[in-house]
Amino acid sequence: MTAPPLALSVWGRAGPLPSLEPGSLYASALLQLALAPGHALYTLAPRGWPHPDTVPCLYAVQPHGNELLVGDAVASTPDAIRDYLREHSPLDAPLRDTPLAAARAQATQAILDDALADLVLHTLFSLPPNFQQVTASALAPPRARILPSSLPRRLRAAVRARLESPALQLWGLGGSWERQEREDARRWNTTAGLAEARDPAAHLPASGVHLRPALTGDVKEQWERSRIAARARELFLSLRAMLGAGPFLLGCMQPTSVDARLYSLLAPLLLGATLPIDVLPVLLRDEFPELVEHTQRMHRHLWSAADKDAWVWHRTPALYAEPSFSLQPLWHALNPRNWFAGSAREPEHLPSTLRYGRWAFYLWAILGPIAYVALTGLVTIEYEDPEADEVVEPVEDDDGLDEENNEEDDTLLNDDAQEMGTLDPTEFVDDDEE
Numbered sequence: 001m002t003a004p005p006l007a008l009s010v011w012g013r014a015g016p017l018p019s020l021e022p023g024s025l026y027a028s029a030l031l032q033l034a035l036a037p038g039h040a041l042y043t044l045a046p047r048g049w050p051h052p053d054t055v056p057c058l059y060a061v062q063p064h065g066n067e068l069l070v071g072d073a074v075a076s077t078p079d080a081i082r083d084y085l086r087e088h089s090p091l092d093a094p095l096r097d098t099p100l101a102a103a104r105a106q107a108t109q110a111i112l113d114d115a116l117a118d119l120v121l122h123t124l125f126s127l128p129p130n131f132q133q134v135t136a137s138a139l140a141p142p143r144a145r146i147l148p149s150s151l152p153r154r155l156r157a158a159v160r161a162r163l164e165s166p167a168l169q170l171w172g173l174g175g176s177w178e179r180q181e182r183e184d185a186r187r188w189n190t191t192a193g194l195a196e197a198r199d200p201a202a203h204l205p206a207s208g209v210h211l212r213p214a215l216t217g218d219v220k221e222q223w224e225r226s227r228i229a230a231r232a233r234e235l236f237l238s239l240r241a242m243l244g245a246g247p248f249l250l251g252c253m254q255p256t257s258v259d260a261r262l263y264s265l266l267a268p269l270l271l272g273a274t275l276p277i278d279v280l281p282v283l284l285r286d287e288f289p290e291l292v293e294h295t296q297r298m299h300r301h302l303w304s305a306a307d308k309d310a311w312v313w314h315r316t317p318a319l320y321a322e323p324s325f326s327l328q329p330l331w332h333a334l335n336p337r338n339w340f341a342g343s344a345r346e347p348e349h350l351p352s353t354l355r356y357g358r359w360a361f362y363l364w365a366i367l368g369p370i371a372y373v374a375l376t377g378l379v380t381i382e383y384e385d386p387e388a389d390e391v392v393e394p395v396e397d398d399d400g401l402d403e404e405n406n407e408e409d410d411t412l413l414n415d416d417a418q419e420m421g422t423l424d425p426t427e428f429v430d431d432d433e434e
Helices: 022-034 078-088 099-126 128-139 151-163 177-192 213-243 257-270 279-287 289-303 328-334 341-348 352-376 398-419
Strands: 006-009 041-044 057-064 067-075
Touching: 006 022, 006 067, 022 041, 022 078, 022 099, 022 257, 022 289, 057 078, 067 078, 099 128, 099 151, 099 213, 099 257, 099 279, 128 151, 213 279, 213 289, 257 279, 257 289, 279 289
Parallel strands: 006 041
Antiparallel strands: 006 057, 057 067
16 A cells, blocks of 8 residues: 655754654654655654644645645654554565564564663763753754744653653763753853852862862763663674674665664764764774664665755645634534434435434433433432421420429438338428428
8 A cells, every 4th residue: 555645743953864853863764764765755843833743743745736735643653653654665574574583673673762762862861961062952953033942951851751760760870960050050150250259269179089079970970971881882782793794683685664763873873963972972983883884874775865955854834734613513503404304304215223213312312311310319309398387496494494303302202201211201301491
């Protein structure tokens, strides 16, 4: 099945690369590998209003004169884009020949997505100098605008939520944002000539590492970077073994989606702008030249015939096919003339059982909830007569209660006197009571 004309929304480009963001670069490489050249492909700048687009996202498009009419989204994740292209192109044909090849490809893809991608995102977004000098400017290039773009900060927040998870804990290793903010504040104070920047005591040498916080931070960051390099070295050793002596991964003679994924992760480190903290690029160039050559080979295979005005670098203006707002369906539904207009024409084409069943459904839908509420007692209806007389209980007199209590006491005294054989029953009564 042939794919229709497609448009891909990606983040901004970075020099020789269509995009510095690994997900956008992966989707662009998949489209170029599966359909180009000869297929109608376009790239779009993501929208921020009325709602932000999912990036990368693949859309079906239709040319409309000199403009582009963008329809529904075909796939909204890199994995969904890969599956869509597998159905509409010969992408990954060598990996679908045998179950063993498919299983090896899936295992390699898992290593790239779950391990190497985190280290690359850490290098691009977590290390303050790399993010401020390279990543932020590549994602939102400076242009004439009133307010700066919030895209780099929003992407950094999303990456931070991923890298701060208990299973990874990579955020902040090798470079602390708090320390960077303190250094920036000290530099700004010095430039402004503030008093604390001219304090001589702040520049006196201190003995001991614990008394020199800057030196302690440097040692800690170097140790953390060595841990990141050790973790990356294990991954690169596995990938070099999978590459072997062939031009592409898993012994294939043609690039597959696995090669495109590896290219999207290593190209921002090797082919993009020079990173201030280049732990991973130096490790690749010094110890793993095979992976560097694979990245360069994939770059030549994908973009050697494409110029700087090709679809992947050119952001095409587009018209999004938004649903039109019309009151005609609502008016047609509320017009009483149309309530039975359809039922008068349909009996000629519908069997009698279907017509009777439809009316039975209407009756049940209307009367069923009413009967259910009445039988289950969910709603209780109470009637109250406003003219009913209130029953007033009589209030007993305290004097009457005292007289009754005195009579009961006299009766009890007489009974006790008779039982004890007393001749005079009133001898237990006080003189005052007599």
